[in-house]
Amino acid sequence: MELGNPIDFNGRVAIVTGGTQGIGAVIAEAFLAAGAEVMVCARTTPAALPSSGGRHAAFHPTDVRDPAAAARLVAATAEEFGRLDILVNNAGGSPDADAATVSPRFVEKVVALNLLAPFYVAQAANLAMREQPEGGCVINIGSVSAHAPQPGTAAYSAAKAGLLGLTRALALEWAPKVRVNHITAGLIRTASAAELYGEDSGATVAGIVPMRRLAVPADVAHACLWLAGPHSSYVNGADLAVHGGGEIPARDLARRNTGPAPFSST
Template sequence: MKPNGRVVVVTGGTRGVGAGIARAFAETGAQVLVCARRPPDAPVPRTRFQPLDVRDADAVRHFFTALPRLDVLVNNAGGAPHRPLAHADAERHLRVLELNLLAPLTVSLAAHDHLRRSRGSVVMIGSVSGSRPSPGTAAYGAAKAGLENLARSMAVEWAPDVRVNTLVVGMVRTERSPLHYGDDDGIAAVSRTVPLGRLAEPSDVGAAAVFLASRAAAYITGASLLVHGGGERPAFLDAATANREN
């Protein structure tokens, strides 16, 4: 499971989940290049940073043309602010779709020749938001649903030379968690809704990404691996239990 010596690119790899993924690959001995619009506040050890806006197609193509080799691409860059649909126009929501769906396609296409030569792999970082309602982040959820479908089609078109899989990620504890879940008490309360009793750590996602890119997953392509701690406890269970107790 150790991709020693391989070259790995992680988009959005400067913080949070992306930094966890970059760190996990670096620990295997891989040469890891992280790219984002801004440099990290705290560089991930044993990785190199290069600025890149994945929404700039020309810059993306130039970035990959300049690489001598590529074995693994992790499409992690993404995200969205909390914004109810009716609180913004379609153009604003389109920006979310561009970052979370069109950009991974642009990056993957630019990396394809390298990956075909190395018989490498692509790991898409998806989200549970792509398979359930996502009020407040509807465009993000739609983009992640599209990303998972894109990966399955890409896996068929690019086989047998390039494997393409998706990590469907649940809630992760990062430096930005307080913005989403509140203080420590809020995070603890949210954690109790997860069957495993905690939020994921970036290292959990990183370990799963390393697995999908490894020889141990050589026969896995077009797959979606759930990294969500068992999902979310259905709200109706608690409501039904409370009703019986009353």
């Protein structure tokens, strides 16, 4: 079997939700650089669109939490470019909140954005992809919170755990025409890193990651290119960890700070 060029996406079309800023914009730029046509979406029109080599992403205003709006996004993409090959469900996120006092409305909004919205867009994308001889692929951007929740992330962690389960379920139902995979993203250095990780923009936090650095958005983008490319044609229902090895266990960090624990026979 001829493998082909893993970064040649000429003639292919991708949607990147939340693709106007942050990690999503870098994912969109990576697909543009590889030759794909890219549609990005957000609720509001951005000041500038992702671009690479003089080529720009198209934009469709969309609230992906609305099933009808999700369907319109896919329809608009197919109408403009004639097909749809790749969906990257990147839109998501949540501020921290105390689970004991958080409002039902907050929980509903977090679950809608991080679990229901990817489901809605994937449903619409599948309808288009399954009619194409080449099928297509869906990539869901998840979080380490699905595996290891932190305080203040109850609704977010639950939604992201649901997204991982959804990925595996859809991979069973939609193969072989449409592959569905998941990326577990770890700590990522973004423009808001100082707000998230401290005034040193994550330099201290990087010490708990085995790779000794935070991820950058390009790390996630490159994983998307691989999952959407020919070298992953048999990868379906996978959870690709892009987290630098996770986090060093607290007991090992404590040992580094205090030295080896005294021997005990009890």
